[in-house]
Amino acid sequence: MQFDPMSPIWLQVMTALKTDIAVGKRLPGEKLPGGRDLALAFSINPNTAARVYQELEKEGLCETRRGMGTYVTGDADRIAAVRWEMARQAAERFLSTMDTLGVSRQEAARLILKEDV
Amino acid sequence: MLESKSVTKMFGTLAAVDHISLSLEKGHVYAMLGPNGSGKTTWMKMAAGLIKPTSGQILFQGQPVNIESRKHIAYMSTEPYFYSWMTVKDVGKYYADFFDDFSYDSYLDLLRQMELTEEMKTSTLSSGMMAKLKIAVTIARDAQVYMLDEPFNGIDLLARDEMRRCILQYATEEKLLLVSSHLVEEMEAVADRAVFIQKGKLVENVDLEEMRTEMGVSMADRYRQIYGHTEE
Amino acid sequence: MLKLMKYEFRKTLVTKLILLGITAAVEIGYLISLYTEAKTALTVCIVLLTLLAVGGVMMMGLGSVLTLHRDMNTKQSYMLFMTPNSCHRILGAKVLENGLSILTAGAFYFALGALDITLLFWRSNAINEIWDFVQQFIHSMNDQIRLDTAGFAAFIFSLLAGWIMTVTLAYLADVVSAALLNGKKHNGLLSFALFLVLSWLIGWLTGMTTAGIADYNLKLVVRGAVNLVLAGIMYEITAQIMERKLSV
Numbered sequence: 001m002q003f004d005p006m007s008p009i010w011l012q013v014m015t016a017l018k019t020d021i022a023v024g025k026r027l028p029g030e031k032l033p034g035g036r037d038l039a040l041a042f043s044i045n046p047n048t049a050a051r052v053y054q055e056l057e058k059e060g061l062c063e064t065r066r067g068m069g070t071y072v073t074g075d076a077d078r079i080a081a082v083r084w085e086m087a088r089q090a091a092e093r094f095l096s097t098m099d100t101l102g103v104s105r106q107e108a109a110r111l112i113l114k115e116d117v
Numbered sequence: 118m119l120e121s122k123s124v125t126k127m128f129g130t131l132a133a134v135d136h137i138s139l140s141l142e143k144g145h146v147y148a149m150l151g152p153n154g155s156g157k158t159t160w161m162k163m164a165a166g167l168i169k170p171t172s173g174q175i176l177f178q179g180q181p182v183n184i185e186s187r188k189h190i191a192y193m194s195t196e197p198y199f200y201s202w203m204t205v206k207d208v209g210k211y212y213a214d215f216f217d218d219f220s221y222d223s224y225l226d227l228l229r230q231m232e233l234t235e236e237m238k239t240s241t242l243s244s245g246m247m248a249k250l251k252i253a254v255t256i257a258r259d260a261q262v263y264m265l266d267e268p269f270n271g272i273d274l275l276a277r278d279e280m281r282r283c284i285l286q287y288a289t290e291e292k293l294l295l296v297s298s299h300l301v302e303e304m305e306a307v308a309d310r311a312v313f314i315q316k317g318k319l320v321e322n323v324d325l326e327e328m329r330t331e332m333g334v335s336m337a338d339r340y341r342q343i344y345g346h347t348e349e
Numbered sequence: 350m351l352k353l354m355k356y357e358f359r360k361t362l363v364t365k366l367i368l369l370g371i372t373a374a375v376e377i378g379y380l381i382s383l384y385t386e387a388k389t390a391l392t393v394c395i396v397l398l399t400l401l402a403v404g405g406v407m408m409m410g411l412g413s414v415l416t417l418h419r420d421m422n423t424k425q426s427y428m429l430f431m432t433p434n435s436c437h438r439i440l441g442a443k444v445l446e447n448g449l450s451i452l453t454a455g456a457f458y459f460a461l462g463a464l465d466i467t468l469l470f471w472r473s474n475a476i477n478e479i480w481d482f483v484q485q486f487i488h489s490m491n492d493q494i495r496l497d498t499a500g501f502a503a504f505i506f507s508l509l510a511g512w513i514m515t516v517t518l519a520y521l522a523d524v525v526s527a528a529l530l531n532g533k534k535h536n537g538l539l540s541f542a543l544f545l546v547l548s549w550l551i552g553w554l555t556g557m558t559t560a561g562i563a564d565y566n567l568k569l570v571v572r573g574a575v576n577l578v579l580a581g582i583m584y585e586i587t588a589q590i591m592e593r594k595l596s597v
Contacts (some may be wrong), residue, residue: 005335
């Protein structure tokens with residue numbers, strides 16, 4: 001994975017994992033790699049990897065069972081909510097770019113629906 | 118774990134290291150950054166006990182570095198330093214002879230990973246293979262502190278990935294890794310803290326993720342900010 | 350300590366093997382010319398073997414000084430000084446390895462010489478007359494020198510001990526140069542001057558301590574022993590300087 005070194009790396013790895021969970025690449029209740037393995041898999045610092053799990057836990061997307069490791073949450077509603085939240089954020093980013101370009105909402109909608117403008 | 122107390126090293130009238138005070142804790146990977154000649158190597162050699170400070174001192178677990186600390190601090194210099202008659206096997210045996218924390222099995226393992234064989238002669242190794250051998254023999258020690266001076270020098274892109282993996286494998290909560298490199302990008306995701314040194318003086322010792330969050334800059338950006346308008 | 354000595358031995362192995370190889374070649378030449386009674390060749394071989402014995406022992410000492418120099422002034426210094434060994438041990442291994450090597454080489458050449466001379470007598474009786482003449486000649490020069498085995502052994506011991514002391518002194522000068530005068534002007538010249546002054550001083554000292562001894566063999570042995578003690582003192586001073594001041 002190529003990182004954008006200007007923004008926190010834990011955030012980028014977290015987003016990657018969140019996406020995996022949201023789209024079901026990683027299933028509810030599935031065991032996630034240990035912190036060290038995550039660090040090796042992404043070639044990131046182990047402290048950064050630990051931070052990723054801390055933040056995922058804060059968002060209720062995974063849970064750490066003592067001595068057993070970290071698991072994807074079994075809460076399907078929570079996952080659905082996170083997926084929707086990610087989509088909403090992406091849409092906001094898109095709209096903000098459209099605003100900058102002076103593209104109206106109607107024009108933007110036609111772009112999304114792939115109708116010829 | 119490793120503490121530098123106002124350490125100065127003069128070479129003639131030139132201060133290679135100029136009153137550096139610095140505290141390095143275990144559980145971190147520090148990138149030690151600065152242009153060539155900024156004093157990184159000199160500081161590391163002092164921490165390794167190879168060079169004696171002109172003033173100030175470096176403490177390892179509260180004690181000034183000495184013969185005892187060499188048992189727990191593994192230092193890898195930039196320059197090749199093996200005896201010219203040595204084969205890769207001889208190098209491993211030498212470390213096994215002098216370092217109780219050296220594991221020949223780990224060494225063999227690392228040699229395999231790095232595609233080196235025991236029969237190779239150190240005098241005929243390419244610079245890339247020499248760089249790999251140096252790191253293999255250094256991290257085959259189960260030390261508490263690893264100081265790697267420019268481990269990415271002279272090796273190609275793929276080998277750098279391998280090198281990063283190696284460094285990460287050994288970065289546990291109990292260990293302290295200090296890696297100097299002028300290839301700043303290589304250390305971006307591997308290090309969690311950066312120590313910037315300029316003209317023998319400490320500029321800052323920062324948490325990288327904090328820096329990215331608060332200043333929105335990468336380690337490389339910060340490097341350019343600090344050194345861009347002066348040298349290099 | 351043994352491990353350090355092992356590597357000191359390994360570092361100087363090539364010099365030793367070359368010496369041994371040349372000695373073996375000349376010795377074979379000696380034996381062949383002795384067998385074929387080729388007198389000129391025999392003389393040449395005797396001269397060569399004598400030179401090899403003296404030069405070889407000297408070379409081993411010089412080689413060990415060079416090794417110390419490299420161990421302090423090149424990148425290979427890290428190899429030695431990053432190990433958890435004190436300078437006392439590092440230098441001690443060098444002094445001991447070198448001392449033992451020189452004594453072993455001395456004993457080796459002494460034994461070889463004894464063997465060759467025995468063979469020479471056994472081969473030709475005419476040599477006996479020459480030998481007597483040589484002995485008389487030396488006696489006329491200095492009536493205290495006895496050319497018997499004991500006298501010869503005492504002489505060799507004193508010579509070797511003197512050489513070990515000289516090599517240790519060279520260590521000291523080299524360490525002073527690397528640790529104290531490093532980067533200063535006329536560094537090499539100053540340390541060489543120190544070496545000469547100390548050599549002279551020690552020569553004078555050993556001369557003083559053995560002045561009262563009448564027996565020539567005893568005098569030689571005592572002189573050798575004094576030299577070894579002085580080598581020990583030089584070693585301690587050198588190690589102290591390294592411990593405190595040496596940066597590699």
